[in-house]
Amino acid sequence: MAVSRMKLIPAVDRGKLAVVLQVLRDHYGPRERSGSRDPVDELVLTILSQNTSDRNSGRAFRLLKAAYPTYEAVLAAPVSELYEVIKAAGLGNIKAPRIQAVLSQLLARRGNFDLSFLGQLPLAEAKSWLTSLPGIGPKTAGCVLCFACDLPVLAVDTHIHRVAQRLGLIGPKVNADQAHDLLETALLPAEVYEFHVNMILHGRQICHALRPECGRCPLQELCEYYRTTVVYSPA
Numbered sequence: 040m041a042v043s044r045m046k047l048i049p050a051v052d053r054g055k056l057a058v059v060l061q062v063l064r065d066h067y068g069p070r071e072r073s074g075s076r077d078p079v080d081e082l083v084l085t086i087l088s089q090n091t092s093d094r095n096s097g098r099a100f101r102l103l104k105a106a107y108p109t110y111e112a113v114l115a116a117p118v119s120e121l122y123e124v125i126k127a128a129g130l131g132n133i134k135a136p137r138i139q140a141v142l143s144q145l146l147a148r149r150g151n152f153d154l155s156f157l158g159q160l161p162l163a164e165a166k167s168w169l170t171s172l173p174g175i176g177p178k179t180a181g182c183v184l185c186f187a188c189d190l191p192v193l194a195v196d197t198h199i200h201r202v203a204q205r206l207g208l209i210g211p212k213v214n215a216d217q218a219h220d221l222l223e224t225a226l227l228p229a230e231v232y233e234f235h236v237n238m239i240l241h242g243r244q245i246c247h248a249l250r251p252e253c254g255r256c257p258l259q260e261l262c263e264y265y266r267t268t269v270v271y272s273p274a
């Protein structure tokens with residue numbers, strides 16, 4: 040009998056996850072949503088943010104909004120011109136045609152650039168609608184649904200993926216797409232937003248990709264990486 044790969048991956052330890060959430064809340068504070076972006080703005084911004092810093096993608100997004108009064112104008116622009124406008128985000132040769140392909144699909148499927156209907160759909164349907172757009176994966180879909188539609192969807196970025204692996208919440212071979220499903224299933228809907236924001240903060244401020252600052256980490260006692268790599272240093 041066929042067994043899916045996801046079934047072979049251990050589920051997240053809910054008890055440990057709850058403690059991680061509490062420690063992060065004590066350290067970084069509780070998180071509440073503070074207003075939502077327009078879903079299409081969030082979609083375009085998230086495309087711009089692929090493989091670059093928030094600073095670069097934020098700058099490119101502001102330049103795009105200043106250059107074009109509407110998304111119709113973004114779609115109608117020569118791709119080489121759009122490339123020039125957004126090049127601060129890097130990979131403009133991929134991102135400019137991707138943005139236009141997505142906008143073109145929105146227009147073809149919906150007749151406009153209004154994605155607010157996604158907030159009314161069942162979660163799985165909303166995810167599947169977004170990930171059927173060209174170049175849109177679970178992370179981008181998660182950002183749109185979480186930050187613009189107020190839905191309890193997790194977007195696993197590089198920080199969340201790394202910190203969750205080091206803590207041992209997910210295994211070392213679990214990829215980011217699998218991590219979306221595993222972590223989201225283990226979180227309560229009301230916890231998703233705070234987990235997302237505080238895990239990213241932790242990845243940026245303490246659990247850096249290179250040289251994590253374990254000595255000042257509030258999650259030290261819960262961390263597999265600390266237990267097996269930092270504390271245990273064979274001669």
Ligand code: SF4
Nearest residue numbers: 246251253256262265
């Ligand atoms: S103990 Fe170190 S590796 Fe573990 S979460 Fe903290 S900073 Fe990251």
